[in-house]
Structure formats: C-alpha cells, structure tokens
Amino acid sequence: xxxxxxxxxxxxxxxxxxxxxxxxxxxxxxxxxxxxxxxxxxxxxxxxxxxxxxxxxxxxxxxxxxxxxxxxxxxxxxxxxxxxxxxxxxxxxxxxxxxxxxxxxxxxxxxxxxxxxxxxxxxxxxxxxxxxxxxxxxxxxxxxxxxxxxxxxxxxxxxxxxxxxxxxxxxxxxxxxxxxxxxxxxxxxxxxxxxxxxxxxxxxxxxxxxxxxxxxxxxxxxxxxxxxxxxxxxxxxxxxxxxxxxxxxxxxxxxxxxxxxxxxxxxxxxxxxxxxxxxxxxxxxxxxxxxxxxxxxxxxxxxxxxxxxxxxxxxxxxxxxxxxxxxxxxxxxxxxxx
Numbered sequence: 001x002x003x004x005x006x007x008x009x010x011x012x013x014x015x016x017x018x019x020x021x022x023x024x025x026x027x028x029x030x031x032x033x034x035x036x037x038x039x040x041x042x043x044x045x046x047x048x049x050x051x052x053x054x055x056x057x058x059x060x061x062x063x064x065x066x067x068x069x070x071x072x073x074x075x076x077x078x079x080x081x082x083x084x085x086x087x088x089x090x091x092x093x094x095x096x097x098x099x100x101x102x103x104x105x106x107x108x109x110x111x112x113x114x115x116x117x118x119x120x121x122x123x124x125x126x127x128x129x130x131x132x133x134x135x136x137x138x139x140x141x142x143x144x145x146x147x148x149x150x151x152x153x154x155x156x157x158x159x160x161x162x163x164x165x166x167x168x169x170x171x172x173x174x175x176x177x178x179x180x181x182x183x184x185x186x187x188x189x190x191x192x193x194x195x196x197x198x199x200x201x202x203x204x205x206x207x208x209x210x211x212x213x214x215x216x217x218x219x220x221x222x223x224x225x226x227x228x229x230x231x232x233x234x235x236x237x238x239x240x241x242x243x244x245x246x247x248x249x250x251x252x253x254x255x256x257x258x259x260x261x262x263x264x265x266x267x268x269x270x271x272x273x274x275x276x277x278x279x280x281x282x283x284x285x286x287x288x289x290x291x292x293x294x295x296x297x298x299x300x301x302x303x304x305x306x307x308x309x310x311x312x313x314x315x316x317x318x319x320x321x322x323x324x325x326x327x328x329x330x331x332x333x334x335x336x337x338x
Contacts, residue, residue, distance in 0.1 A: 024129070025051045027087045029072050029119065030094030032056035034196045035134070035188075035237065039091060040065070042238045053085050057094070072115035079122045089245075091132040092119045098138050098161040099290050100200030105160040112164035120171060124179050132245055135169050135187045135257035137230055138162035138202075142296045149298035151259050151305045158296040169256040176255045184244050185257035189301060192321060193234030194328040202293045203229055205267060209283070210322075213274045214329040214337060218282045225268040225285050228299040232262035233316040233324070240312055247310035254305055261301035262314040263321075273322040277337060 026043055030036045031054035040063075043052045049065035060067045068081055072094045081087065094115055101108030116133065123131045140149055141156040155166045165187075172183040190203025197211075198204030205221050212219035232240075240260055244252075265273075271283045306312035316324070330337040 024088045025053070025086050026089045026091065027053045027055060027081060027085065028091045028093065029055050029070060029078075029115070030092070031067075032058060032060050033093055034193060034198065035191060035234075036091075036093040038193060038195050038234055038238055039093070039241060042242060043091075046242065053081070053087070055081065072118060073111065075118040075122065078118050079126070082122055082126055082128075087126075088128055089130045089132070090119055090123055090128060091241075092116060093134060095134075095164070096161065097200040098136075098159045098202045098293055099204070101161040101164075102159055102289070102293070108160045109164055112161070113167060116168050116171065120175050120181065120183070123183075124175060124181050129182065130245060131172075131181060131183045132241065133168055133172050133183055133185045133257075134241075135165045135185050136162065137187055137189050137297050137301065138293075139166045139169065139187060139257070140296075140298050144298060146298055147300050148302040149259070149300070150302045151254065159293055165257075172257070173255045182249055183255070184252065186240060186244060186260045186306075187257045187301075188237060188260060189230035189232050189262065191232055191234055191237050192325065193237075194325050194332070195234065202290045202297075203231065206231055206265075206270060209267070209270055209274070210325045210329055213278050213281045214326055214333055214335060216278070216280065216335075218284065220284045220286050221267045222286065222288045222290050223267055223294050224287050224291060225271075225283075226266050227291070227294050228264055228266045229294060229297060230261050230264050230299070230301045232260065232314065233321040236262050236314045236316055239315070240306070243312065244306075244310060251309050253309055258306045258309075258312075259301050259303040260306055260312070261303040262316065263318055264300040265318050269318060270322070273318050274326070276319070277322065277326055 031040045040054045053066045055068040055070040095112050096108035139155045141158045143156045144153045175181040192206045198207045274281050326337045
C-alpha cells in the first residue's frame with residue numbers, strides 16, 4: 001500500500017476540506033489500466049472505499065469498493081453512472097496509447113476524443129466539482145526543444161495519440177474558461193510500474209525490461225540503446241496526480257496540462273542500473289517503428305510550473321526505482337534477486 005493519505009493531510013487540509021472529502025464520490029474511467037488500477041487503490045486509501053467507483057470496459061472482478069462496466073463512448077451510460085453514484089469528480093484515464101494508436105489512427109482518435117467529450121459534457125451539465133484528464137509528452141514533436149522542454153512550447157505531435165492529447169488539452173482549457181469546469185491535467189512522461197503489464201506505449205520497454213531481468217531472460221529492446229526519454233516511477237505519478245487534484249484552484253496557473261518530470265534515462269542506463277543487482281542480465285537492440293516516435297519526443301522536461309504552483313517534487317531516481325521494481329517482481333515471479 002502507498003502512503004497517499006498524507007498527500008491530503010497538509011496544513012491546508014482543514015476541517016471543511018475533510019468534510020468535503022467525506023461527501024465526494026469519485027468515478028475512475030479506465031480503472032483497469034496501468035495507471036487506473038494503481039490510482040483506484042490510492043484513492044481508496046484517501047477516501048472511503050465505497051465512494052471510489054472503478055469503471056472499465058471489462059469486468060474488474062472483486063475489489064475493495066464498487067465497480068461498474070462502462071463503455072466511455074456511451075454518453076448516456078456515463079451520465080447514468082454519474083447520477084447513480086452521485087459522482088462529484090471524474091478521473092478519465094481511458095485512451096488508446098501511442099504505439100497501439102498508430103495501427104488504427106482513426107479508431108484511436110474516435111475513442112480518445114469522443115470519450116473525453118462525453119466526460120466534459122456530463123461534468124458540465126451535472127456541475128461536477130473536478131475532472132482529471134491525463135495528457136502526455138506525446139504532445140511534443142521534433143519542432144519542440146529537445147532538452148528541458150518548457151511548459152509553453154510549440155505542440156506539433158507526430159502520433160494520433162499526441163494529436164488527441166493536444167486537442168484534449170485545449171478542450172480542457174476551453175471548458176474551464178467558457179463554463180468554469182475545474183479540469184486538471186498532467187503531461188505524463190513514460191510511466192514505470194510493477195503493478196500491471198504495459199498497455200501499448202512507446203516507453204513500454206522500461207517496464208518490460210524489468211520483467212525479463214528478474215526472470216533471468218535476455219531482453220530485446222525495440223528502441224536504440226541511446227534513446228533518452230523522460231520517465232516517472234508509478235508511486236511518483238500517482239502522488240503527483242493526487243497532489244494536483246488536492247491543490248487549491250487559485251494556485252493553478254496552467255489549465256491545459258502541466259509538464260511533469262521525474263528522471264530521464266536511456267535503455268542503456270536502465271540496463272546498467274539492473275546489472276548492479278543482476279550482473280548477468282543481457283540486452284540486445286532491434287529498433288522498430290516506435291523508434292521514430294521516441295525520436296520525436298523530448299529527452300528531458302522542464303516542470304518548474306508544477307514545482308512552483310503546487311509543490312511537485314519526485315522522490316525516485318533510476319537506481320531507487322530499479323531496486324523497488326526488482327524487489328516487487330521477484331515476489332510476483334517467486335524468484336530470488338540479490
């Protein structure tokens with residue numbers, strides 16, 4: 001379990017804030033995904049579990065809290081769940097990711113955008129308190145500054161996933177300015193976590209590689225050894241999400257999506273970090289179509305706006321993440337790691 005309750009128990013968390021939390025009902029769309037599953041667990045540490053509703057396209061099975069099957073493209077079904085559970089906040093995580101989206105761009109656009117419009121419209125009509133919409137470093141393209149990419153930078157993405165995220169950021173900003181809907185967003189870098197398998201992203205190698213290492217298997221990487229990308233460990237990603245959603249609205253200067261950073265590394269760097277614990281681990285390299293996507297993304301991100309507005313600060317570096325990943329996966333695979 002993650003100590004996320006402390007994110008809310010700050011000097012600002014007065015009696016009125018805690019009372020509001022008790023009245024809140026949160027709907028997580030895409031709760032079965034890589035981030036959604038962990039975020040659901042974290043929110044149920046902070047809020048009463050019966051007030052956190054996990055929804056996904058598939059049956060999520062037994063959980064410590066209510067679950068629903070939901071096709072986010074069905075606006076009427078979404079509105080029905082909002083009414084049924086008296087929802088006050090929505091975390092909209094359902095999306096087709098970068099690499100998967102390139103296999104069927106029109107379908108990816110339809111799913112990513114129509115589901116977002118459904119969420120924004122229901123939230124506007126029902127006057128929800130807050131909406132969370134995750135964006136991505138995929139909003140940047142080769143025209144953007146490659147190193148320390150600033151918050152306000154040219155956005156010319158080269159994937160349909162990135163295009164949908166740029167559009168989503170602008171619609172989020174529009175709904176905030178036009179209707180006063182409190183939409184909040186983070187531009188996630190690559191997310192690394194042991195809780196679930198990758199979901200079709202260009203940075204997925206950084207999850208896969210640990211699964212292979214702990215099983216003492218050789219790994220064939222689909223990116224070149226020197227491809228540097230921004231990354232974030234899952235506990236930091238979840239903590240950032242909760243911290244942004246807890247921040248007072250008057251402190252937020254960005255209503256498109258905040259840049260977010262943790263660390264930047266290459267496949268070669270990860271391999272070296274793993275070899276400190278598993279010296280025999282071997283990696284080969286065979287770049288595929290995802291290499292071109294990665295080459296269009298920044299190598300590092302300037303997240304100073306997040307740090308100054310709401311106090312963002314990552315806790316994990318590469319070696320700390322590697323140690324934690326291997327420890328958890330060793331338990332999962334029932335193997336021994338030194």
